[in-house]
Amino acid sequence: MAAMAVGLAALVAGCIGQPAFAALTIEITGGAATQIPVAIVPFAHEAGGARSVSGVIAADLARTGQFKLVDSSGVTPPPHHAAEVHYSDWASRGADALVIGHVDPSPNGALTVTFRLLDVGSQASLASLSYTINPSLLRVTAHEIADVIYQKLTGIRGAFDTRIAYVSQQGKRFQLMVADADGYGGRPIVTSLEPIISPAWSPHGNRMAYVSFEKGHPIVYVQSLNTGRRYVLAGFRGDNSAPAWSPGGHRLAVVLSKDGNSQIYIINADGTGLKRLTRSDGIDTEPKWSPDGRFIVFTSDRGGSPQIYRIPADGGAATRLTFEGNYNVSPSFRPDGRAFAFIHRSRGAFQVAVQHLASGQMQVLTHSRLDQSPSFAPNGTMILYATELGGRGVLAEVSSDGTTNEHLIAASGDIREPAWGPFPAHH
Amino acid sequence: MRNILLSAVLCGMLAACASTGPAHKAAVVDKSLNAPSAGAAQAQGVKNQGASGNPLTNPNSILSQRSIYFDYNSDAIKNRYRPLIEAHAKYLMDHSNASVVLQGNTDERGSAEYNLALGERRATSVKNVMTLLGVPASQISTVSFGAEKPKALCHNESCWKQNRRVDIVYQGEQGD
Structure with missing residues (x-):
């Protein structure tokens, strides 16, 4: 563990002062008990290094903890087409699967990226696809290829070609950023000299709700990611915060203090039809809709300490869900609705935990001290969160299945409030 | 628990206010009558008195103390802040054209949204004391x-305790 901490600190030191996209992720701990050994051969004619197509694919797969990357160096000539593969080379290296490919110029400055996924044991082709793209989409294409490979080898839909949002503070400047799931390609969608918190992706990923303090007190905005246009969703007296989209995207839950203490309300996405959902004399906040739309989980200290509760989305009695410890906050549903991630305080540390709804069983997933804002990848396999390292907020992710697998994700600035977006709409 | 503390604070303060309130109030009414507008009077009342010893900024006056600090995850006002809140309540009652914003803050730990609500509750806790004392x-x-505007920036208790706080900011002053 000490060695890991040193490695992490070194990575952070390396990130500071470099371009935002210069560093990728680093694996700091083990992985799944049974990792699939896969060899990824650098693609023919690709631009080199970790930014290459094959490099992005390898990094994507490695981050999940479900794969063991088999060294592909020293196989000469490196195969790029199925006919060039000597399966014995790869069997002797312990690879179960092999990824090969090539990048070729196409008319009008386009590129054609072709890859093939091969089963080393059966010598069968598991997938073979070709993408003709604008060169600016090379990384996106690499993520799409990684998604195909991931699905073929695990049976689970890949979530590499997705986006994340987070808030980055540099000096007095706050920026709400949207980036690829691996931290690259970050661009600001809001820049402000006042804090921004609680970004919430609409179900189709084309709009973002968030809380901005730019008017001196917290107000909820909804912004189009395509046009940049935005409107005030909730700007009542007092605090307006914690927006959460309904699964259909027509309504949001918000938290307002206009009637006294912070309580949860439901409001139409156009700002009409405000209706109060919770009535307690404590703090009710952080609503999140269940994926089937029937329930809302939220944080409340109505029982004395902040705990996670569940209430029918159309109102009714709230049920307490967490009982271990005296600080459980920031619930976020797993996409299948059967479990939720949250922040659990234990012995002074605030860590990411997961609890199953049916069994009530809780598992702490991280080993850090100041974790915040967990959210699931849309395929449920990983959890994105913010934590503190070397005096600043950093992005991190952890496997949601309890196998020890924590990573940093590259991002510049002091990072807080991450949120993993949905699957892209074009699939 | 909160209510008991509140009552204790109030008993002490009401007694103190009753004795000195009216005299101060008269002085301010005179000022605002001479001023061109209520808004200007307010700014004058807060800002321009500084040269002639504005008690709000005079370091020897308790009114220059503006921060009330809290325990972790608590909105209970500690006894040691009674005189401070008492003095500001008295000032507000004496200066009917002065107004304050109570800014609630928390340390960085845990949930940003829960902290936002906790900061609101801390500010409301101070407001409740003042209004029950008679401040309109x-x-x-x-x-x-919430946790979004920390005064102290390190990531341990020495900073966290400075950030669990309500600041009293008079209109016309720069807040945080």
Whole structure:
């Protein structure tokens, strides 16, 4: 563990002062008990290094903890087409699967990226696809290829070609950023000299709700990611915060203090039809809709300490869900609705935990001290969160299945409030 | 628990206010009558008195103390802050054209949204004391910055305890 901490600190030191996209992720701990050994051969004619197509694919797969990357160096000539593969080379290296490919110029400055996924044991082709793209989409294409490979080898839909949002503070400047799931390609969608918190992706990923303090007190905005246009969703007296989209995207839950203490309300996405959902004399906040739309989980200290509760989305009695410890906050549903991630305080540390709804069983997933804002990848396999390292907020992710697998994700600035977006709409 | 503390604070303060209130109030009414507008009077009342010893900024006056600090995850006002809140309540009652924003803050740990609500509750907790002392609610507003505007920036208790706080900011002054 000490060695890991040193490695992490070194990575952070390396990130500071470099371009935002210069560093990728680093694996700091083990992985799944049974990792699939896969060899990824650098693609023919690709631009080199970790930014290459094959490099992005390898990094994507490695981050999940479900794969063991088999060294592909020293196989000469490196195969790029199925006919060039000597399966014995790869069997002797312990690879179960092999990824090969090539990048070729196409008319009008386009590129054609072709890859093939091969089963080393059966010598069968598991997938073979070709993408003709604008060169600016090379990384996106690499993520799409990684998604195909991931699905073929695990049976689970890949979530590499997705986006994340987070808030980055540099000096007095706050920026709400949207980036690829691996931290690259970050661009600001809001820049402000006042804090921004609680970004919430609409179900189709084309709009973002968030809380901005730019008017001196917290107000909820909804912004189009395509046009940049935005409107005030909730700007009542007092605090307006914690927006959460309904699964259909027509309504949001918000938290307002206009009637006294912070309580949860439901409001139409156009700002009409405000209706109060919770009535307690404590703090009710952080609503999140269940994926089937029937329930809302939220944080409340109505029982004395902040705990996670569940209430029918159309109102009714709230049920307490967490009982271990005296600080459980920031619930976020797993996409299948059967479990939720949250922040659990234990012995002074605030860590990411997961609890199953049916069994009530809780598992702490991280080993850090100041974790915040967990959210699931849309395929449920990983959890994105913010934590503190070397005096600043950093992005991190952890496997949601309890196998020890924590990573940093590259991002510049002091990072807080991450949120993993949905699957892209074009699939 | 909160209510018991509140009552204790109030008993002490009401007694103190009763004895000195009216005299101060008269002085301010005179000022605002001479001023061109209520808004200008307010700014004058807060800012321009500084040269001739504005008690709000005079370091020897308790009114220059503006921060009330809290325990972790608590909105209970500690006894040691009684005189401070008492003095500001008295000032507000004496200066009916002055108004304050109570800015609630928390340390960085845990949930940003829960902290936002906790900061609001801390500010409201101070407001409740002031209004029960007799300050008109119209002279007090509250805002929460949650954990978003820390005064101290390190990531341990030495900073966290400085950030669990309500600041009293008079209209016309620069807040955080």
